[in-house]
Amino acid sequence: MSTGTRRATIADVAREAGVSTSTASVVFSGKVNVADATRERVLAAAADLGYAGPDPRAASLRTGRSGIVGVVLGGELRHAFLDPVTTAMMDGLTDALASISAGILLLRDDPRDDEPPPIADAPVDAVVLIGCSGRTRDALETVRHRGLPVVVIEGDAGEEVPQISLDNREASADISRRVFQLGHKRVATITLPLDAARERAPLTRERIAGATVPVTLDRLAGFRDVFPDGPGVTAAGSLIDEGYIAARTLLADDEGIVRADRPTAIIAQSDLLAVGAIRATEELGLRVPDDLTVVGFDGIAADGLGSLELTTVAQPALAKGRAAGEQVARMLEGEHGESVHFTCEFRAGETAAPPRAGR
Numbered sequence: 001m002s003t004g005t006r007r008a009t010i011a012d013v014a015r016e017a018g019v020s021t022s023t024a025s026v027v028f029s030g031k032v033n034v035a036d037a038t039r040e041r042v043l044a045a046a047a048d049l050g051y052a053g054p055d056p057r058a059a060s061l062r063t064g065r066s067g068i069v070g071v072v073l074g075g076e077l078r079h080a081f082l083d084p085v086t087t088a089m090m091d092g093l094t095d096a097l098a099s100i101s102a103g104i105l106l107l108r109d110d111p112r113d114d115e116p117p118p119i120a121d122a123p124v125d126a127v128v129l130i131g132c133s134g135r136t137r138d139a140l141e142t143v144r145h146r147g148l149p150v151v152v153i154e155g156d157a158g159e160e161v162p163q164i165s166l167d168n169r170e171a172s173a174d175i176s177r178r179v180f181q182l183g184h185k186r187v188a189t190i191t192l193p194l195d196a197a198r199e200r201a202p203l204t205r206e207r208i209a210g211a212t213v214p215v216t217l218d219r220l221a222g223f224r225d226v227f228p229d230g231p232g233v234t235a236a237g238s239l240i241d242e243g244y245i246a247a248r249t250l251l252a253d254d255e256g257i258v259r260a261d262r263p264t265a266i267i268a269q270s271d272l273l274a275v276g277a278i279r280a281t282e283e284l285g286l287r288v289p290d291d292l293t294v295v296g297f298d299g300i301a302a303d304g305l306g307s308l309e310l311t312t313v314a315q316p317a318l319a320k321g322r323a324a325g326e327q328v329a330r331m332l333e334g335e336h337g338e339s340v341h342f343t344c345e346f347r348a349g350e351t352a353a354p355p356r357a358g359r
Contacts, residue, residue: 008049016045069097069328070124072107074131074196083238083272084300086130089153089321093128096325100332102126109196119143126328131155131213149331151324154215162337164324168215171313171344172222172269175295178346179265180226183354184293188263189223189232190246190273192216200245203232219269219297231263235273240304243268243276251284251292258284264292264355271296271312275304278351289353299347311349316342 014024019042027034027042045051071093073080080086094104105124119127119140126148132155140157143150150157153164179187191203194211201207203220211217216234223230233249235242251262268274274296281292288294288308296302299314323340331337 008046008051010051012049013042013046013051016049017042066123066125067102068105068124069102069325070105070107070119070122070127072109072119072127072129074109077106077108079237079239080130083270085238085270085298085315085317088300088317089130089324092318092321092323093325094321096322096329100329102328124148126150126332128153128324128328129155129157131215132157149328149337151327151331151337153320153324156214162327162331163339164320164327165339165341166215166315166320167341167343168218169222169225171315171346172219172267172297173225174222174344174346175297175311175313176223176226176267179267179293179295179352182265182293182352184263184265185355186261186263187227187230187265187267188250189220189227189230190243190250190266190268190277191220191232191234192238192269192273193236194234198236199234200236200242201234202249203234207234216269223267230267238270238272240272240276240279243270243273244280245276246273247277247280248284251280251286256284258286262292265352266292266294268294268296271298271300271302271310274310274312274351275302278305278308288351291356293352293355295349295352297344299345305351308351309349311352312347313344314347315344 010024010028011021014021017024019038023034023038024042027039071090073086097104102125105122107119107122121142127143127150129150129152132152137157140150150161151164152161154166154168156163192215193199193213194207194216195213208217208220220232231250233246235246247266250266252258266277268277274294277294278288281288281294286292296310296312297315298317299312302310320342327337327340
């Protein structure tokens with residue numbers, strides 16, 4: 001049968017195969033089982049007619065959906081995808097969204113832009129926020145007016161927005177207590193950025209009071225639960241180079257001379273920061289853990305440690321992303337979204353030991 005230059009439709013395929021249009025449709029949707037003989041007849045007819053499948057534009061018009069979920073990341077995307085935690089979350093998210101055949105549109109919330117975040121008018125069916133800056137939260141009112149489901153991973157977007165949360169404070173306090181129990185008293189921390197400006201600087205009361213990143217604040221609070229007066233340095237991102245720079249600030253003076261009053265332990269808010277701190281330690285002629293204990297947070301497979309295994313707390317990054325995708329799928333089906341809370345697990349390594357006696 002020829003349809004001329006007109007694009008073949010599912011109705012054409014149904015007539016050619018001698019089945020109903022609905023039967024031909026379910027063969028291509030894959031959502032309902034049909035007899036093998038019927039499926040083969042429909043597929044053969046489709047091949048004869050040059051029919052490749054349903055037109056996604058028609059499906060979009062029919063359902064009123066784009067088939068796209070917007071994912072909002074803070075800062076520069078190139079930095080975000082250098083972090084294995086982010087990539088693991090994205091893997092889990094895409095796995096879950098595959099069940100509803102949804103794609104992902106990455107959107108950036110960059111504080112340097114004068115325009116509001118792009119989520120307000122992005123052509124998406126739902127929004128997943130990784131964190132939630134004040135700029136993004138202000139734009140959510142428009143998103144709500146459009147009736148779009150919103151889920152936030154480790155952030156606060158309002159009581160009505162389901163949260164995928166992590167026990168950041170409890171996990172940070174747990175590993176800090178373990179460092180304290182080893183006998184360390186002079187302990188410093190290297191934190192993630194405090195706000196969208198991502199300033200690299202020593203921690204001060206004023207900077208903490210103006211902080212806007214909940215993950216950083218929660219992990220810092222856990223550290224301060226154990227070491228109330230512990231000093232710290234804020235990194236500009238979860239990067240090995242940032243950990244290196246911060247550790248040099250804590251361990252040595254401007255001329256590279258190791259400080260007499262340096263900390264005996266550093267608690268980093270990410271494993272990448274911890275790896276950078278270990279590199280700085282070794283470059284200064286010190287050894288981990290003999291001269292300095294270094295612990296991290298995340299539980300990633302960190303490169304650059306040689307034979308050492310990092311002492312850290314592991315978070316379920318893949319499961320966090322999958323949970324966000326599952327809640328999006330629920331809400332797109334008309335169900336209420338639910339918040340999901342995850343916990344971390346301490347992972348003993350080889351980078352923590354008691355301080356040298358008499359130091």
